[in-house]
Structure formats: C-alpha cells, structure tokens
Amino acid sequence: MTTPDPADLPCAEVVELVTDYLDGALPAAWRDRITDHLAICAGCRSVVAQWEAVVRLGGRVAADDVVALDPEVRAALLEAFRRRVNPGRS
Numbered sequence: 001m002t003t004p005d006p007a008d009l010p011c012a013e014v015v016e017l018v019t020d021y022l023d024g025a026l027p028a029a030w031r032d033r034i035t036d037h038l039a040i041c042a043g044c045r046s047v048v049a050q051w052e053a054v055v056r057l058g059g060r061v062a063a064d065d066v067v068a069l070d071p072e073v074r075a076a077l078l079e080a081f082r083r084r085v086n087p088g089r090s
Helices: 011-023 028-040 042-058 063-067 071-085
Strands: none
Touching: 011 028, 011 042, 028 042
16 A cells, blocks of 8 residues: 655645644544645645644633623624535525
8 A cells, every 4th residue: 555645635635624633633644644744835834833823822812801702793703603614504
C-alpha cells in the first residue's frame, strides 16, 4: 500500500478538518496526512496558526464578556454559524 502524497490533500479539506486536527479528534491516518500536508503548504500552516491563536485567546474570554454580548448580535452570529454549517437552511 502506498502512502498518499500530501500534495493530493486539498487545502479546503485541511481547513474543514482543522478544529478536529487541533483537538486530536482525527484518526491517526488523517492526522498524519494533515501533518504531512502542513509540511509543504505555507497557506494551511497559516490557517492552523490562526486557529491556534483563536483557541488560545478564546480561553481568555471571561464569562462576563460573553454574557455582555448584545442578544440581537448573539442571535445573528448563531444564525450565521448555522447557515455556514447547513447552507440549505433558510
């Protein structure tokens, strides 16, 4: 069995799996494919670094900061995320 070429892994697929990659939630074979892809793709390394920063900074948000979010803004953000996850949603 041959090892897949990291260049054959589309960047869009890496971006789609980045949170699972960072959480360690991927099977070892997928984690290895992404790690190999990151070794040759500066753009995807940048995306991973940005997500790592989001996770690091997100851990610094106090509960009071989240509660202080305007309810209308919160609802709009949640709806935007839902549409992103399920584009067919109206």
